[in-house]
Amino acid sequence: MSNDELVLAVSDELFWDPKVDNEAIAVSADDGKITLRGTVGSFRQKREAKNAAERVFGVTSVENDLQVRILNEDKREDAELRGDVLQALMLDSLVPKTVDAKVDYNYVTLKGTAEWQYQRDEAEFIAGNVPGVIGVDDQIKLKTPSADAGDVKDSIQDAFKRNARLDADDLSVKTSNGTVTIEGVVSSCDEHDEAMTAAWAAPGVTAIKDRMTVEY
DSSP: OOHHHHHHHHHHHHHHOTTOOOTTEEEEEETTEEEEEEEESSHHHHHHHHHHHHTSTTOOEEEEOOEEOOOGGGOOOHHHHHHHHHHHHHHOTTSOTTEEEEEETTEEEEEEEESSHHHHHHHHHHHHHSTTOOEEEEOOEEOOOOOOHHHHHHHHHHHHHHOTTOOGGGEEEEEETTEEEEEEEESSHHHHHHHHHHHHTSTTOOEEEEEEEEOO
16 A cells, blocks of 8 residues: 555544544655644544554554644643542542542643553543543553563463464563563554553563564
8 A cells, every 4th residue: 555545544534533533633654654743622532543543454553743732611720630630530440549640731640550551551541531631641650469470471472372363473472570572573553452452461561562563
C-alpha cells in the first residue's frame, strides 16, 4: 500500500469512528508509520484517534501529535478537576486505593503504587475520560511479588502459545530482574498489543522492553 493510499484509509477510519471528530486532524504516512497532527476536543478523542489509526491494515506504528483544546465553557479549575479524577478512580474497583492524582493546568499526573500493570492501565484510562483533562502522565510504580526469572519467561511464552491472536514462534522472551524484553515480528498493531498484554500479566514483571516490529 502506498503512502497516499494509507493516508486515505486512515482518514476514512477516523471519519467512520463516531467517537472521533476528525475535522481538525491531519494524517501523514511514511512507509507504514502514521503521524496524526491537529486538534481534538478531549483527551478521550486523542486516544480514540490513535486506536482508530492502528486498526487500519498496513499501519505499523502511530505517532500521536494531536493537541487537546478544551472549549472555554468546558474548562475547569485544577482543584475541581482533581476532585473529579479522584472520585472517578475511587469508584473503579480495578484501581487500587494506593493511586493518587495531581492536576496542573488540566494535565493529570498519576502517582502511587499498584501490583499489576492492568491496574495502572485502568487508572490512566479512567483519568483520561474525565471531562476537562488534556493529558495523563502515568507515574504509578509497580510493586509486584518477586518471581524466578525462569518462571516468568516460561509463563509468558506459555501465554503467547495459548493466545489465538499470536504466533508464538515469531517472538522471543528474555527476563532480568523483573524486566522483560520481547523481540520478534508481529503481523499487526493489534497483535503487538496482545503480546504486551500477555507479558504484563506474568507475576513479577515490573518493566517491558518492546523490541517487536510490525510487518504485513
